[in-house]
């Protein structure tokens with residue numbers, strides 16, 4: 226027993242090597258490059274003379290436009306996360322608790338099926354629904370509920386709708402795993418002690434699923450703030466977010482340094498969230514270790 | 517105030533057609549320690565969950581103190597339950613777990629604190645108030661579950677194999693404590709177990725279940741000494757079961773011909789009727805002596821050879837092959853090394869016909 230345990234790490238280390246290399250190559254190298262570019266005056270590959278500078282960051286902080294873009298991006302991320310949570314939690318709870326196997330399979334299909342279609346296709350589908358002459362407005366107008374078409378496309382609302390549709394499965398799958406591991410008998414014990422089903426949920430299931438809520442929210446938020454296709458198609462460049470800005474800086478302005486700086490800002494937002502997530506989890510860790 | 521429970525023809529068919537409980541009827545009296553005993557999958561948990569309100573019966577009714585509660589939701593039934601795995605709230609401390617039911621009843625903080633303190637003292641857990649369930653031993657968790665259930669002074673306490681996870685020593689201690697507590701508080705307690713010794717030791721009455729049905733309801737002595745069905749005789753303790761055709765002996769007495777030349781005299785109570793009958797004879801009701809030359813009483817004794825022995829400490833269980841070829845178990849008190857038999861010994865067995873118990877199949 227102890228001899229095999231002693232030999233194991235060596236064997237394991239070999240197995241880890243390829244993925245460690247891959248990780249270094251595709252994770253640290255690009256991020257390192259990006260970080261470097263963000264503090265250089267130009268692209269060292271095409272310009273031999275480059276110097277250290279902080280002007281890309283200064284530009285972002287000094288110009289209210291860029292601060293506004295950062296805030297818009299975060300706002301879209303937050304709203305998307307909250308809506309995805311509101312839709313995803315009941316669905317996940319249903320999936321985790323459903324008794325019938327076919328019912329579970331059908332729900333899983335319903336959640337996963339949209340993921341089998343490309344993001345572009347799904348976003349175009351939303352465009353046909355949300356545009357001024359789209360299905361939603363046409364229906365509401367023909368019913369006489371509205372006189373003027375509602376402005377659904379090229380607004381933050383439209384972007385959020387599209388993003389929620391794309392990222393709800395991530396929320397559901399994360400939550401289903403966590404809720405599924407909560408013993409149903411805990412809720413029953415609460416009911417047995419006099420708690421109504423709603424009270425039992427609030428007192429027992431909800432707090433025990435907090436780690437899942439945090440993890441799912443983190444995932445959806447990180448994906449939403451770095452989304453590119455949906456904000457472009459449904460926002461039509463009317464709404465500016467950080468990823469769109471990066472794209473413009475690279476493809477239109479060829480300002481790689483500034484684009485890299487924006488990328489770093491996006492990364493820092495996500496990292497701050499991960500740190501906050503770990504803190505929050507630490508606070509409820511009593512629950513986590515006991516599950 | 518504890519209550520009586522009436523289970524009237526209750527059945528439960530799960531989705532998918534499993535008939536887990538089949539026309540079960542029993543009356544559980546107020547203040548009674550009532551056990552549901554039976555093999556795995558016989559419907560004990562399902563029956564208990566229907567009493568608690570976690571499952572709805574497919575047929576029949578459940579009444580508490582005469583009032584029909586079949587469709588009353590679980591949280592309005594005022595019953596305490598100790599789950600098989602305890603189901604303690606992992607995110608709450610011991611004190612919070614015990615306080616939960618009191619909080620749901622809207623009691624004020626001071627009253628809750630006092631009751632929690634008293635309940636924890638009763639199960640001897642004072643000082644562990646601020647621990648989390650994961651920081652407790654199995655026996656301590658079990659006691660928290662018990663305290664949580666009885667602190668609300670339920671009308672009925674339901675326990676689903678609450679001692680199943682404990683080692684033997686702790687289990688015996690907890691059996692004793694639970695029984696003490698039940699008597700002291702005058703609780704109506706429905707206790708699920710598949711351990712027959714546990715049921716015999718603790719219960720006022722036992723319902724033996726098999727395949728979703730109740731085979732027999734009775735006191736531990738009734739269940740052990742007068743099993744009414746083959747299943748009960750077989751399930752509770754060791755037993756010898758003989759099956760044969762009723763006949764009449766030369767003297768005109770009623771007897772059972774179990775084949776290969778072995779005839780058992782039947783007690784007068786079972787002498788009526790004809791046809792096939794099964795009877796049970798407990799191993800400890802058979803007396804064993806060294807084989808002598810004297811003639812043996814027909815119908816209530818036989819010769820045999822000890823096949824093997826199983827030393828139980830205070831007693832010895834012998835497996836004996838009768839001259840007729842039947843194999844029987846005989847249990848004798850351990851009366852000292854010099855009086856023990858060893859395999860190969862010739863022995864004479866004799867018993868009292870009145871100890872034969874007729875069984876329904």
Ligand SMILES: Nc1ncnc2c1ncn2[C@@H]1O[C@H](COP(=O)(O)OP(=O)(O)OP(=O)(O)O)[C@@H](O)[C@H]1O
Pocket residue numbers: 530531532534535536554555556557558559560561562563710
């Ligand atoms: N939710 C369910 N759906 C379908 N069948 C079930 C369900 N729960 C239990 N059963 C079936 O009903 C029967 C009785 O189950 P139950 O849990 O009441 O048995 P038990 O006597 O408590 O057994 P054990 O001693 O193993 O706990 C079993 O055949 C079981 O497979």
Ligand SMILES: [Mg+2]
Pocket residue numbers: 560561562
């Ligand atoms: Mg069970």
